[in-house]
Amino acid sequence: MSIVVVGSIAFDSVSTPFGEREYALGGAANYFSVASSFFTDVKLVGVVGEDFPEDHLSYLTMKGVDTRGVKRHFGKTFHWKGHYGFDLNEAQTLKTELNVFSDFSPQLPDDYRKARTVFLANIDPTLQLKVLDQIQNPNIVALDTMNFWIEGKNAELKKAISRIDILFINESEIRQLAKEHNVVKAAKAMQALGPKTIVIKRGEYGALLFSGENIFFAPAFPLENLFDPTGAGDTFAGGFLGWLDKNGEMNFDTLKEAMALGTVMASFVIEKFSFDRMRDLNLLEIKKRYEKLQNLSMSPNKALEFKN
């Protein structure tokens, strides 16, 4: 089993009320790759500039990520600068320098084309479609997006969504895309476009899964100290799809486990800046937090006996 992921590889400059960091390793595809590498084999597609340190690529390779799909181009690496306020909920983007990313045209190495699972991270839907055209016979295709594409490339985005199995999307963005405030109705509207499974990301309020007629909810793991939410959504998707790919089948049981593992992985990455927490993380810690998360929510109670 293996996953192909395409998306941004970036430098992030992030400030929060708890500190700041300049030009740290970032990018949706990186966060996704590291998280899913705990569960399955990952093949990364992206582009970096001349300034991207070899060390960052070695870190990914060391995690078992196949980086042959990462091209190095003349120029600078994509750079994002953002600020979070005290509630750490939504980032304020201060600067987006696309650099080498501006004429990125993903080309997949031959052996990538047989991937079972594909994650199209948040990039131009035209590029997402281009990647999809290169995959021979995928079993699970998932996609993430953002308000920028909902507004600027609505038709292409809907075309891409019509070809996927799982849509990952923020709560405010599904409302915008579906033009519907009620999340149950918004999810149904997205299912009508094609994907059977919709995952609505709600930040500190957890994530909501709609799969066919089934609904499932995973609360965010309650943390006393969170530092930097950058990458939480992609790390969630990495844990989620890593688990599905490892298991080789997508049913309501494996989807529930995927929701929980996505939650667990995201809860780690936000504990420190950039990849600092992920560098130390091991499977035992993941397993322990997974068990805590299980206990945190609904448990198998006996049938209740009522008054009359």
Place this chain on the structure above:
Amino acid sequence: MSIVVVGSIAFDSVSTPFGEREYALGGAANYFSVASSFFTDVKLVGVVGEDFPEDHLSYLTMKGVDTRGVKRHFGKTFHWKGHYGFDLNEAQTLKTELNVFSDFSPQLPDDYRKARTVFLANIDPTLQLKVLDQIQNPNIVALDTMNFWIEGKNAELKKAISRIDILFINESEIRQLAKEHNVVKAAKAMQALGPKTIVIKRGEYGALLFSGENIFFAPAFPLENLFDPTGAGDTFAGGFLGWLDKNGEMNFDTLKEAMALGTVMASFVIEKFSFDRMRDLNLLEIKKRYEKLQNLSMSPNKALEFKN
């Protein structure tokens, strides 16, 4: 087993994007009473004006609520007028006419004083303390409050909180009261004041329970059609405490069930205006939705097998 509840009995004039209703039955103590009457015996303490229809009291009596603690005074019944926007999240208060409520001084009938469980709904903390002084030997005392008392009667409120077992509070209000944004830290700060159990109400994002060292989360029940969130918090508390009182003991298992039943009861009341949905509701519907809620969240998965 029985619960004494003290709080507002009101007329509510509510407008939402889906319709409006003038001078409908409302009030925290009413919402609480009706919800908990499905599980246990309820004794209501409050005040109404000359304009309060006998029919409303008969409805409560028919639900098994003891209304001997409801006094009828000269003047008009407490009236609240509010508006909800499209997100139905927070009410905008347009009018608050205290009327007979302005010089309310709760006096409990003798047999009320032996109640096992007490709910001090959101009223002046001075009155909450006055009620507490009249209860002989309660097993569980719970309290709800709001920003108005946090700002205006902070010391009295903290004194009241120091004497209770369970604090029900909105997320924004616990942040304000604890002067702490992080909800885990805010809950610990409240526990340090006295109550072992803190329930943070998060509206459409569910509710979070802290009890001693334990944490538990119940998601809101996902609804396609919700109409009027008025009374959701008190209905939640009614299901919650009704279940605890019926069971006669408070431990982490009964608290988890209480969280789920509070969630279920609140999910019904918001489906229609005022008490319209509660009037039709039966235990079978409650039981079915409870089971759905169980399936919606974490289930007893096998221990996971990881990659290595």
